[in-house]
Amino acid sequence: MTISVARPQLAPRERQVLAGLAEGNTLGEVASRLRLREGTARGYLDLAKSKLFGARSTESAIATGYAVNAITQPMPLPPEQLLLTPEQRALVPFIAQGMSAAQMAAQLTRPLNAVRRDGRELLAAAKAVNPAHLVTRTWQHQVLTEKQVMTWLP
Structure with missing residues (x-):
């Protein structure tokens, strides 16, 4: 069964701000x-979040944007090139x-320190500069x- 969700229309600046954050920029x-101005960029980000089903974080706005094609998806890379433990993958x-x-x-009924450690190791393994x-x-x-x-969209 395919889930059909209407594609939100982001304004050009909203897309640009979200895409810049998706690249790892502050x-x-x-x-x-x-x-x-940074406040203006934050305003565009907030507008994008509201259009992307009320995303509460930059991370969820980026993920939702990719899923509904509101922002350009990044070029795929071979899955086998990213080696993650099951604990990291679950995060x-x-x-x-x-x-x-x-x-x-x-959610995972795991110790907080273990989740934090796995999160840091996940960022390093993925060569990501921040969660976004x-x-x-x-x-x-x-x-x-x-x-x-x-699955988490309304």
């Missing part, structure tokens, strides 16, 4: 590159939803998929 860096959808380490630990960039890197390696994201 909001300040994205704003500077786009010649915007990916939770990080993509913008959950905190404490929320993930509770991790969404992009795991999407590229097909660890995070459209099917997973669609």
Whole structure:
């Protein structure tokens, strides 16, 4: 069964801000590159989040944006090039939803320190600079998929 979700229409600046964050840039860096004030860039990000089914985090906005083709998906990379432990792999959808380490630990019934350690190791293994960039890197390696994201959309 295929889930059909209407594609949200993001304005060009909303797409640019979200795409810049997906590349691992900070909001300040994205704003500077786009010649915007940081507050203006945050406004575009907030608008994009609201259009992307009320995404609560940058990570969930990026994942949702990829899943519904509201932003350009990154070039896929071979899944076998990203070696993750099962514990690290289990964190990916939770990080993509913008959950905190404490929320993930509770969901997975694992010690908080173990979840934090696995999260740090996951970022390093994926060569991601921050959680938003991790969404992009795991999407590229097909660890995070459209099917997973669609399960949490309204």
